[in-house]
């Protein structure tokens with residue numbers, strides 16, 4: 201709706217929960233949206249919670265929130281540093297392997313639930329505590345505790361309205377967050393009591409002098425993005441910014457698999473690329489696949505995978521069409537003759553650019569060949585045509601690790617499994633799937649073919 205309105209050339213303004221939301225159109229408006237310092241992305245997201253505070257409260261809490269967010273950004277930068285990522289590769293592949301081994305050998309699965317599980321596991325490994333990532337049952341327990349999957353499905357504007365009700369989703373989340381705080385405190389205490397140091401993100405933060413009250417929000421921001429009740433939003437606002445990114449990694453990985461299935465020429469190219477990487481860095485065929493993949497160095501995963509880069513970029517172009525949000529925390533601004541007042545919200549749907557036929561001919565067609573020239577990606581970002589990883593003041597901090605998560609998942613999955621897209625009754629679908637953009641949680645394909653039938657290959 202927003203994309204259509206915006207493509208019509210008008211600058212629509214509408215009301216949500218009593219707040220005014222403007223959809224900017226045109227180049228000048230896009231520049232303002234992504235580059236202005238007085239349009240705040242965290243405050244923008246609060247429109248989704250139905251509990252956006254008054255602008256006076258925002259400004260009062262702003263210094264403290266900015267301080268917390270600055271710490272969050274610093275820690276994320278350090279934790280995603282290349283030296284650390286390089287060391288993480290074997291552990292991430294081991295986690296993926298453990299996870300995939302727990303799947304059925306020959307059955308129908310919900311691919312979205314499975315890939316959320318994988319991304320959750322890898323995120324725990326790379327940005328949380330070893331205690332959570334080392335053991336599948338602990339990991340599942342954490343997911344269960346926080347109603348990780350369910351709360352995501354249950355999150356809705358209705359829930360925001362009924363947040364006060366005992367037994368409401370919001371109240372359950374409140375309890376879960378309290379329990380989680382307890383678990384985290386225990387872990388830190390136990391490490392202290394045992395004089396034990398671990399090589400993980402928690403330890404890194406502890407070594408920097410961070411306290412539990414710094415680490416807890418960090419963990420929530422990074423991982424349990426979908427579980428926050430609205431009462432913590434003003435404190436934990438990046439939860440709502442980031443929630444979609446953990447899910448985005450899972451969604452993109454799924455769509456890569458589905459598109460590869462319907463485009464055999466690209467499937468072959470990806471397999472050839474992986475084979476040549478393994479051939480160069482780990483030719484020992486006697487080793488299990490996850491061990492071989494783990495021996496491919498970070499530079500090669502990042503710099504010698506042009507086919508996978510093109511496949512991921514094209515998939516993000518098509519599936520990452522959700523809007524970004526901002527709130528005007530400065531003075532009134534004018535957009536195409538329309539006044540955006542202080543405190544009002546703005547929403548920019550990425551589809552305006554990414555599904556625009558002037559930018560991408562036949563925009564609905566999945567065609568990684570568009571990205572044959574690796575320079576095109578940065579060129580299109582600089583021109584504001586490709587917004588899938590953000591631009592301007594708030595580019596994605598996790599692009600690098602998200603791409604690795606997706607490449608690792610796809611590599612091990614297509615090596616280990618044969619698969620086909622099926623519906624609930626097992627009927628196979630061969631057509632190119634189309635994302636249902638109204639399904640903002642899982643972005644399932646339109647129609648009934650939501651499932652994958654997976655069959656473990658005998659030699660893996």
Ligand code: HEM
Nearest residue numbers: 241445448449452520524588589590594595596597598602
């Ligand atoms: C396929 C997966 C992902 C996609 C498509 C994606 C996309 C994006 C986009 C479009 C933005 C800008 C939003 C805006 O302008 O309001 C963004 C920002 C951000 N992303 Fe990602 N992201 C992904 C994964 C991740 C992961 C795994 C992390 C965590 C490590 C992450 C961390 C962030 C952060 C911290 C920001 C906000 C930066 C800021 O406010 O300055 N992203 N991402």
